[in-house]
Amino acid sequence: MAEALPRLREALTVCGAAVVHAPPGTGKTTLLPLALAGLLSDGAPARTVLVAEPRRMAARSAARRMAWLLGEQPGGSVGFTVRGERRVGAHTRVEVVTTGVLLQRLQRDQELSGVDVVLMDECHERHLDADTALAFLLDVRATLRPDLQLIAASATQDSAAWARLLSAQVVHGRGTSHPVEVRYAPPPAGVRPPHGMWVDPALLRHVAATVRQALAAVPKGDVLCFLPGFGEITRVAGLLSGVAARVLPLHGRAPARMQDDVLSGGADGERRVILSTAVAESSLTVPGVRVVVDAGLAREPRTDHARGLGSLTTVRVSRAAAEQRRGRAGREAPGVAYACWAEAEETGRPREPSPEIAVADLTAFALQAAGWGDPEAAQLALLDAPPPGAMSAARRTLRAIGALDEAGRVTGRGGRMARLGVHPRLARALLDGATAVGSELACEAVALLSEEPPRAYGDDAAEALRRARAAPREEAYGARWAAEVRRLRSLLGEQTARPDGLTDEQGVGTVVALAQPERVARMRDGTSYLMVGGTRAELSQDSPLRGTRWLAVAVADRPVGAASARVRLAASIDARTAFAAAGALYDVRDEVRWDPEQGAQGAPGERGDVVARQVEFLGAVRLSARPLPDPPRESLRKAALEGLRQHGTGLLRWSDSAVALRQRLGFLHRTLGAPWPDVGDEALLERAEEWLEQVRSRADLARIDASRVLSGMLPWASGEAARLDELAPERIEVPSGSRIRVDYAPEQPVLAVKLQEMFGARETPRVADGRVPLLVHLLSPAGRPAAVTADLASFWSAGYRSVRAELRGRYPKHPWPEDPATAEPTRRTRASRGRG
Incomplete structure (x- = not known):
């Protein structure tokens, strides 16, 4: 960064802010703050610099590194403050803090008294605290401290967006990174993608095997292996037992002593395998690394705002983060990076990680914004606006716990909470x-x-x-x-x-x-x-x-x-x-509804009924229920209607005549259309408000005669209803004099009649004003189907002969004339054989 310092100082003089884009290892986290504070021998004036890091480990590491460069211990010219630990002295000129600590300080002292420069490191990681702190700092510069200089430092190519946000110039720093050879090592077929917090053990076995392969292929240097979380680090460490290297974990839960051990480098001649979460992606330097093995996964927060459940989920690492990880292999010498996925998958990965403001719980953010005087966060300079639904859920929570009043202002209790x-x-x-x-x-x-x-x-x-x-x-x-x-x-x-x-x-x-x-x-x-x-x-x-x-x-x-x-x-x-x-959340409610579980001890088809009760709730938990006296009749009717919609019109009383009438009307609707009504389930339910009586229970529904419902839907007003028996007669008189029921259930109505009763019929019976011929099922004397035709004349002339030959031997007492079109129809057998 030394060659970029003059350009940076000029940008700060002109704009008061700057965006520094430099690859990892260029000193933007360590040399740059020392130079700005005048702690290097370059004649720069003494100033106080505040450096904000996204993680505690990075803050402690950066402070220790800068103090070491000055030959000091943290607490002298360079100090740090993280939650639960503070090492700052009277002569401290560079203080490294976490972004959470910076937010707390801004809420207590908006002017940041005594601070000349604030450097927001690793902005590309898009942590919510960092985005919020930067927005607050821009507000401070615009209103209270125009002299306060701001620097946003990033290692990825998103500098233009930050420059627009800060109204600042971009200062590029040249890195000293060495070339890194990328080798793709896709897992074997059958490895399943991550699901929630679950990672396929087969992938972890593959990652461990790739680490072993890397140790053998690259004879010198340490291996840095990226895994999504603590659990995966533990499992892969177990799979690496027996390797010719020291296996060390690096994550936020590790003791400070172990973190310092990893970050201080290994002993001469000792090889190390460092299993790390995303903490080593950018802001930490792990000395000695020549090889990176990347499992290709990361953890991101997700929040179910409706249920108040938050969790981490495992996602594919973004292309920007993967590039950061690979760069770790080239910090000190040429290196090798193993990507544990196929090269063809590279373009399918997201370009950048999801900004935390888009996916996280925003309750703390909403309190910070309200405490800043902007409850809607509408005036804050943010790269991404908070989702309205998440902000609404956050404000509801804050009002419920007494942190905000109804106008969205922070209460005295809320201010204490924020501190x-x-x-x-x-x-x-x-x-x-x-x-x-x-x-x-x-x-x-x-x-x-x-x-x-x-x-x-x-x-x-x-x-x-x-x-x-x-x-x-x-x-x-x-x-x-x-x-x-x-x-x-x-x-x-x-x-x-x-x-x-x-x-x-x-x-x-x-x-x-x-x-x-x-x-x-x-x-x-x-x-x-x-x-x-x-x-x-x-x-x-x-x-x-x-x-x-x-x-x-x-x-x-x-x-x-x-x-x-x-x-x-x-x-x-x-x-x-x-x-x-x-x-x-306690509530007592009168409940009149259709309960699908009511009567669940009966037969499956008989479950469900109208219930009317007074119910005590604690939120969604039902505590008790007792019968509701004198429930509103209209509520009962609506509950019964809901039951009909759930279970269908089968809840009504369907006699044989009602079923037959529905089939006849259905036939006329299909054939003639209006004014004949649609009487399918969906249509009946759509018009249920017209015919549903005052009911209180499933039993009342069962007493409703479906025939009466259907009759009420006939086209009485036009007079067409009187033609029902003409257009779709329930029975047809056949030549024998019998009146045979017509089955209107099939698409083409069916007349099932014994063959001898149709002798003498020259034409097929028709319905619907003669538009539709009946499908005649000609039955044997025993009532079994002998032939099917919709054209009797053709059947008598062509098909009857083979049917006669088959049936006359089986039923010799029945007439089988040679010319059925002129024969006398009969319902009886012959008294004697006679002709035939």
């Missing part, structure tokens, strides 16, 4: 929980909830708290938990005592319920629960919480396509605690 540096839900749990369970237990429980504990702690939150208390302080999670408890205790101020006799289970359950009232859940069976927010949830089969009637769910995720959420962390509570936390 606590935790999610607003957790801030509510801390403030109210301190009163209910004592400040110490409230701080402990909120610290437990602010970072999900290791899976080994189990899903019982009270037991997880006891394990965190007992954890050795050198254990990563235990150390962070204890530091967070101390931080919260100091911010809470006045301490309150724990009530006598209160157990950990009761206290933790109360805090969890206060944090997530929509996730208070009641048991449906041994492992299945319904949350008051409407989501079903399942405990694992071996959970110690099984059988608990009420739960307060702290952590749950809903796998893609799953009907229920999985409970990851919860606490047992009693009904009183459930009502205390979620009481705002």
